[in-house]
Amino acid sequence: MRKPPIHKSFQNAFRGIFLMMKYERNFQFELLAFFVNLFLIFYLKLSNIDTILILIVSFGVLAAEIFNTAIEKICDIVQPDFDIRIGFIKDISAGAVMLMTILSVIVGVLVYWKYIFIS
Numbered sequence: 001m002r003k004p005p006i007h008k009s010f011q012n013a014f015r016g017i018f019l020m021m022k023y024e025r026n027f028q029f030e031l032l033a034f035f036v037n038l039f040l041i042f043y044l045k046l047s048n049i050d051t052i053l054i055l056i057v058s059f060g061v062l063a064a065e066i067f068n069t070a071i072e073k074i075c076d077i078v079q080p081d082f083d084i085r086i087g088f089i090k091d092i093s094a095g096a097v098m099l100m101t102i103l104s105v106i107v108g109v110l111v112y113w114k115y116i117f118i119s
């Protein structure tokens, strides 16, 4: 199959993000958290290194959610009926999102703590 032109690949990728925003509730919440973080970055005037830390974990959660959703969608196509193996795959996939979320909360508390309570 011929490779699509580069602008078409970008278009497809942004369409994927748009679909997540439109249909996936968890992603919508995580996106909201991302915008709250963006606001706090400017409002609290975070240093470059703290901004980078917050952006890494925020994008990490969003990317993990996209992979988790992709795995869930594949599972639903491969096996629409109840199957204990599908339950296992979906649970460990959700576990990856949970790990990233825990990391983002830890980083968020450690970073924002300094700006709110110390300086």
Ligand SMILES: Nc1ncnc2c1ncn2[C@@H]1O[C@H](COP(=O)(O)OP(=O)(O)OP(=O)(O)O)[C@@H](O)[C@H]1O
Residues within 6 Å of the ligand: 026, 068, 072, 079, 080, 081, 082, 083, 084, 085, 086, 087, 088, 090, 091, 094
């Ligand atoms: N076909 C299946 N067979 C067995 N268990 C399943 C199946 N589909 C879903 N489950 C169980 O239900 C849970 C939720 O699955 P579902 O596909 O509804 O994801 P979801 O509610 O969109 O999850 P998330 O909040 O992680 O996006 C899974 O983690 C799994 O434990």
